[in-house]
Amino acid sequence: MNHVLEPATSLVRREVAGLPAYDPGADPGEVAALSGAARVIKLSNNESPFGASPAVAEAVRLRLAESVSRYPDPTGKRLAEAIGRSLTVPAGRVVLGNGSENILELVCQAVLGPGDLVTTQAPGFSLHEIFPRVMGARVEKVPVTAGFGFDAAAWGAALAAGPKLVFLANPCNPTGAILGVGELERVVAGTPKSALLVLDEAYREFARPDPEYPDGLAVLRGQDRPWIVLRTFSKAYGLAGLRVGFGVASDTALVEALDRVRTPYNVNQLAQDAAIAALGDHAHLAETVRRTGLEIARVADRLRDKGFRVAPSSANFLFIDTGHRADRVTRELHRTGIIVKAWREPGYENFIRASLSTPEDNDVFVRRLTEICAKGKR
Numbered sequence: 001m002n003h004v005l006e007p008a009t010s011l012v013r014r015e016v017a018g019l020p021a022y023d024p025g026a027d028p029g030e031v032a033a034l035s036g037a038a039r040v041i042k043l044s045n046n047e048s049p050f051g052a053s054p055a056v057a058e059a060v061r062l063r064l065a066e067s068v069s070r071y072p073d074p075t076g077k078r079l080a081e082a083i084g085r086s087l088t089v090p091a092g093r094v095v096l097g098n099g100s101e102n103i104l105e106l107v108c109q110a111v112l113g114p115g116d117l118v119t120t121q122a123p124g125f126s127l128h129e130i131f132p133r134v135m136g137a138r139v140e141k142v143p144v145t146a147g148f149g150f151d152a153a154a155w156g157a158a159l160a161a162g163p164k165l166v167f168l169a170n171p172c173n174p175t176g177a178i179l180g181v182g183e184l185e186r187v188v189a190g191t192p193k194s195a196l197l198v199l200d201e202a203y204r205e206f207a208r209p210d211p212e213y214p215d216g217l218a219v220l221r222g223q224d225r226p227w228i229v230l231r232t233f234s235k236a237y238g239l240a241g242l243r244v245g246f247g248v249a250s251d252t253a254l255v256e257a258l259d260r261v262r263t264p265y266n267v268n269q270l271a272q273d274a275a276i277a278a279l280g281d282h283a284h285l286a287e288t289v290r291r292t293g294l295e296i297a298r299v300a301d302r303l304r305d306k307g308f309r310v311a312p313s314s315a316n317f318l319f320i321d322t323g324h325r326a327d328r329v330t331r332e333l334h335r336t337g338i339i340v341k342a343w344r345e346p347g348y349e350n351f352i353r354a355s356l357s358t359p360e361d362n363d364v365f366v367r368r369l370t371e372i373c374a375k376g377k378r
Ligand SMILES: *Cc1c(COP(=O)(O)O)cnc(C)c1O
Pocket: 046, 098, 099, 100, 101, 102, 125, 169, 173, 200, 202, 231, 232, 233, 234, 235, 240, 243, 244, 245
């Protein structure tokens, strides 16, 4: 997987040659072959076990034949307008991405150069580090507290160092923890006016029922500073395979800058139509959020009963201290047909991140994890 870049190595920029590879988790086909399991339980990518709204399949069916041979709308006008209406922002301040990951990348391309400083959190989302480093930027990662929370003092000091860009995920990935409104306001106030503040709300729909969880757009709306809030259709809306996310920016000049670096047809037409359909099905979203919330609470309690330390999560995944080397635990889980992600950041080598699935699959996961970790104690 991690092959050496020969013989092209001498051509590759130093920043690129030194990058860590993104870890997408184990391949389900390989895990099926390894385990002999009739059905692999994939808990590695925070996908929705409840799928997309039925309206999505219909939207895709209507557009399928045409969309294969025609380029998509390069401006994504209808989707941007639908998003604008639903959030009461002008469509001209909405930027669409081939997943919100694509917008993380566009933001780095538009804003960062060699030596620029980027501030983000650890443990964190690897692309918040990889994309800045592609541009030659330096990344400073602010650790979370011992209880997986936001460390206000450490963030204050890091922001005072004058970053050009700040990546903050709320809820955070991999911990699932949220910043409350006061904490978010401190980051906003502490981020230099000359810096771009990027608030990544990939899991916001799951956190919204929590009264402590702030609506990032509401907090940033009136701020006289550059910002962009990123959201996605991949997680709660269940469209991960179609690749569509969006950003709402502080001003149209930022959207225009992102448009300059954006590949013109970055979001295919099926994804655009599907996202409009998904956005319209409030009942499906509400049901996904409700069922996920119940499962998160239930599975976290069960794991804690078994003696595992589990970070408090307001998202659709759990960050679990297994008490053993996570790469070994993960390999053992693969042998039983379950895929989770072993965490690799320093200090978290015993942690796995497991996405929630259906109650049946989650129970199988808890049982196997408990067996594997009990065996490791002998
Ligand atoms: C999943 C995720 C995303 C975006 O995923 P896309 O599928 O590209 O929209 C962005 N940020 C974080 C923190 C995520 O976990």
